[in-house]
Structure formats: structure tokens, C-alpha cells
Amino acid sequence: MKVLKLSLPLFLACSLSISANENNASLDAYISDLKQEQFKYDYQKNEAEGSILRDSWIAPLQLSYSYTKSKPYANELSNQNAAIRMDQPIFQSGGIIYGIKFANASKLYSDYSVDVAKRKMIKDTVSILMQIKQTDLKEEAQKLQIINSEINLEQKTEQYLSGQLDSGFLDDAIIQVNVVKQALFDIQTAKEKLINQFVTLSDLSYESARIPFLELISIDEFLEHNLILKQNSAQIKKNEYYKNVTIAKYLPKVSITAGYTWSNTEQQFSDSVIFINDLAYYNYGVKASMPLDINTFRDIESVKIDYLKAQVVQKDKKRQLTALFSQVLHNIENFDKKIALSNESMDIYQKLSDDTQELFLAGYKTQYDVDTLTNSLEIQKIDSRVFEIDKQLELLTLYEMYVNNGE
Numbered sequence: 573m574k575v576l577k578l579s580l581p582l583f584l585a586c587s588l589s590i591s592a593n594e595n596n597a598s599l600d601a602y603i604s605d606l607k608q609e610q611f612k613y614d615y616q617k618n619e620a621e622g623s624i625l626r627d628s629w630i631a632p633l634q635l636s637y638s639y640t641k642s643k644p645y646a647n648e649l650s651n652q653n654a655a656i657r658m659d660q661p662i663f664q665s666g667g668i669i670y671g672i673k674f675a676n677a678s679k680l681y682s683d684y685s686v687d688v689a690k691r692k693m694i695k696d697t698v699s700i701l702m703q704i705k706q707t708d709l710k711e712e713a714q715k716l717q718i719i720n721s722e723i724n725l726e727q728k729t730e731q732y733l734s735g736q737l738d739s740g741f742l743d744d745a746i747i748q749v750n751v752v753k754q755a756l757f758d759i760q761t762a763k764e765k766l767i768n769q770f771v772t773l774s775d776l777s778y779e780s781a782r783i784p785f786l787e788l789i790s791i792d793e794f795l796e797h798n799l800i801l802k803q804n805s806a807q808i809k810k811n812e813y814y815k816n817v818t819i820a821k822y823l824p825k826v827s828i829t830a831g832y833t834w835s836n837t838e839q840q841f842s843d844s845v846i847f848i849n850d851l852a853y854y855n856y857g858v859k860a861s862m863p864l865d866i867n868t869f870r871d872i873e874s875v876k877i878d879y880l881k882a883q884v885v886q887k888d889k890k891r892q893l894t895a896l897f898s899q900v901l902h903n904i905e906n907f908d909k910k911i912a913l914s915n916e917s918m919d920i921y922q923k924l925s926d927d928t929q930e931l932f933l934a935g936y937k938t939q940y941d942v943d944t945l946t947n948s949l950e951i952q953k954i955d956s957r958v959f960e961i962d963k964q965l966e967l968l969t970l971y972e973m974y975v976n977n978g979e
Contacts, residue, residue: 622679667820
């Protein structure tokens with residue numbers, strides 16, 4: 573049995589041929605193709621929105637065209653106008669550079685948000701699969717409990733009929749058989765619910781799918797490669813750049829302006845003489861501007877507060893994750909104690925089973941005694957395997973936030 577220490581490395585070595593150094597994306601196999609496709613579109617949307625935000629400083633060209641006819645007097649008048657105009661900022665007191673950095677940080681934060689949602693779904697899927705495997709073991713153990721209860725009932729029935737016991741002991745044995753059978757039905761019902769949940773999340777067969785094997789990491793590794801902390805770090809950068817963009821919004825801005833305008837006017841006189849006025853011209857120049865807004869300092873103060881709060885949130889989240897790690901470690905140590913206790917019980921039952929087999933062959937014990945102890949020994953072995961899966965479920969809580977893809 574492995575002794576857990578804070579300095580142990582974590583290997584997400586998975587039974588689906590996934591090694592510790594491979595990308596976590598390999599575990600995508602646990603979720604269905606439809607779920608993966610949805611996440612793919614989320615990443616593509618982040619890419620598109622990030623590009624829009626990154627290039628938002630580039631001003632669009634303004635195109636316009638109009639055609640009108642009128643008859644204010646006796647003669648008909650038609651007019652056409654077309655224009656193309658540009659008002660492109662080339663200097664915003666650093667606002668352009670910080671705007672691009674803000675866009676990149678926003679995309680990174682959005683990608684981490686999708687990563688968090690995807691990792692949670694993988695974690696939920698694997699957790700359900702582990703619970704199904706665990707329920708299989710519990711069902712197996714419960715069936716052995718039923719056999720032992722039926723053996724006990726047979727023994728009590730024989731003793732009652734021979735006058736060695738009163739009816740109260742027989743009643744208790746009958747009730748016990750019913751209780752363990754009802755418990756089996758409850759286990760089977762819970763298993764069906766888990767299977768239905770698994771089917772909605774995964775394309776794998778729960779019967780043939782194998783669960784990953786997880787081991788403990790150090791607290792330093794857990795915090796250094798923590799997906800939640802990476803997401804919060806992206807939020808801090810995002811708020812920092814947005815603060816700078818907001819400040820630059822109230823500083824001087826220089827733009828290049830240019831345009832081309834064309835107009836055409838035609839007037840029809842009563843004697844069929846047409847008057848035409850055609851005009852085309854261009855203009856260009858430089859424009860400087862600076863807004864004077866009563867809410868300037870309030871706006872800047874607001875975004876500064878968001879930036880400072882994000883830093884505090886990061887520290888608080890780190891504290892929460894440290895506490896979570898300690899709790900998981902404590903839970904694992906308790907499951908190790910339960911496993912050790914099961915192992916001790918197995919040794920006791922093994923010796924009793926061997927001794928009882930010898931006494932049975934000598935004619936001092938019955939087959940009932942041999943079968944009961946054999947079943948009890950198997951139940952202890954199953955309990956130990958159940959506790960091992962409990963440990964994996966605890967470690968899965970850490971995996972949900974752990975990035976081991978070399979980022």
C-alpha cells in the first residue's frame with residue numbers, strides 16, 4: 573500500500589493508453605462526440621470574437637449613395653450623391669496597443685472558461701463511470717451478504733425445528749434476509765440512474781470502459797498548474813489592460829481623415845432643355861481630439877477597482893484551493909485507514925476460513941460455516957476495492973483543475 577506524501581508527483585496515467593506526459597485532451601474520449609463538437613464551436617466563437625475585438629481600433633470605411641427625384645415647380649429635378657469617407661485613429665495615447673492586448677487577454681480568458689466547463693464535464697463523466705464500477709462491486713458484495721443471510725436463516729430454521737431456538741431468533745433471521753435483499757434492489761436502482769447519466773455524456777460502453785488511474789500531486793504542482801488559477805490570472809490581465817484602455821479613452825487622440833464625394837444634378841425644362849450639374853472632389857487631413865467628461869475620473873476609478881478586486885480574488889481562490897487540497901489529502905488518508913482495516917479483517921477471515929475448512933473435513937464444522945466465512949472473506953476484499961475507487965474519486969476533484977499538458 574502506498575503511503576501518501578505531499579511530495580509525491582502526480583501521474584494521470586490512464587488505462588485508455590494515456591500516459592502522464594500526454595495532453596489532457598486524450599481524456600476527451602470519455603465524453604461524447606456531440607459534446608466535443610459543442611466545445612469545438614465554443615473555441616471557434618472565442619477565436620472569431622477575439623479577432624473582432626483585436627481589430628476594433630481599425631475604423632470602417634463609410635460608403636454612401638443616394639438618388640432622389642422631385643418636382644418642386646414645373647420642372648422635374650433628379651439628384652445623385654455618392655461618398656466614401658475615412659476617419660482612422662493612428663494615435664490614442666497607448667489605447668490602440670492596450671486594446672489589442674485586452675482583446676488577446678479576453679480571448680485567453682474565454683478559452684480558459686471553455687476549458688473549465690469541458691474539464692468539469694470530463695470529470696463528471698469519469699466520476700459517474702467510477703461510481704458505476706463501484707456499484708458493481710457493491711452489488712457483488714450484497715449478493716454475498718444475501719447468501720450469508722440465507723445460510724443463517726437455514727441454520728436458524730434447523731435450530732428452531734430441533735427446539736434449540738425460539739421463534740424470535742427465526743423472525744430476526746427472516747427479517748435480515750428481507751433487509752439485505754431490499755438493499756440489493758436499492759443498489760441496482762442507483763446503478764441504473766448512474767448508467768442513464770453516463771449514456772447522456774459519453775459514447776463509451778460503461779461495461780467495457782476502463783477508468784483512469786490517478787495518483788497524488790504535491791501542493792506546489794497543484795497550484796502551479798491549476799486551471800482555475802490560470803483563468804483568474806487571465807482575468808487579472810484582462811482587467812489591467814481594460815483599465816489602461818479606459819484611461820487612454822480620455823487622453824488626446826489623433827486621426828487621419830479622408831474622403832471622396834461625387835454629386836450629379838439634372839433638371840428637365842419644359843422645352844426639353846436639360847441642365848446638368850456634375851461635381852466631384854476629395855479631401856484629407858489630420859484631426860486631434862480629446863473628450864472632457866465629468867465622469868472621467870469615476871470611470872477610471874471603477875475599472876481600477878475591478879483590477880484590484882481581481883488580484884484579491886486570485887489570492888482568495890489560492891487559499892480555497894489549498895484548503896481543498898488539504899481536505900482531499902485528509903479524505904484519502906482516511907480511506908487508506910479503511911483499506912488497512914479491511915486488509916486486517918481479510919487476514920482474520922482467511923485464517924478462520926482455513927481453520928474452519930480443516931474442522932469441516934474433521935467433521936466438527938458444517939458446510940454452512942465454511943461458506944459463510946468464505947463469503948465474508950470475499951466481502952472484505954470487495955470493500956477494499958470499493959475504498960480504492962473512493963480514493964480515485966477524491967483525486968478526480970484535483971484532476972478537474974489540473975493542467976498537465978505542458979502549458
